[in-house]
Amino acid sequence: LLKLMATGAAGAALAAWAGREALAQTPRPGKLAALPSVPSKVPGATTIEKLTDYKDASTYNNFYEFGVDKSDPARNAHTLKTSPWTVEVEGLVNKPGKFAIEDLLKLSPQEERIYRLRCVEGWSMVIPWV
Known part of the structure; x- marks a missing residue:
């Protein structure tokens, strides 16, 4: 009985692992407009x-x-409401x-900077951020 249970557990784990490729092929939202x-x-x-x-x-x-899987944010980020947003300055100021x-963004032009991300998981990216 224990061998049967172990075999079933291993099979379920392998099926989930194999399905990750199918998830990786899921269509994503379109490209966002470039920021000035x-x-x-x-x-x-x-x-x-x-x-x-x-x-x-x-x-x-x-x-x-937006989710616990690495592809979840791409699917769910559209739910983030970015307007209206306010920043409150308080305390000893x-x-x-x-x-x-919107008023803060008018104070100076936005700059594009390059960020190099290196992860202990083994991936790296070179990304322009505004």
Whole structure:
């Protein structure tokens, strides 16, 4: 009976492992519009390295707020409401207040910077962020 149970458990685990490829082939949402930005003037914030493909950078991540599988955020991120957003400044400050994100974004041009991500899981990405 124990051998039968072990065989069943191993079979279930292998079936789930094999199904990961099918999940990886699931269609993803389309490409988002580019944000207006200027190249960064910060040393090291640009690169001549090959950038990671948009598809890979936008569909493989660990934002657990959107799910526990690495492909869940790509499917579920559209549920995040980014408007209206406010930032509240309070505490020991000279000018406390609430600021709309749109007003903060008008304070200076957005810069594009290159980030190099290296993970202990064995993957790495070179990604432009605004």
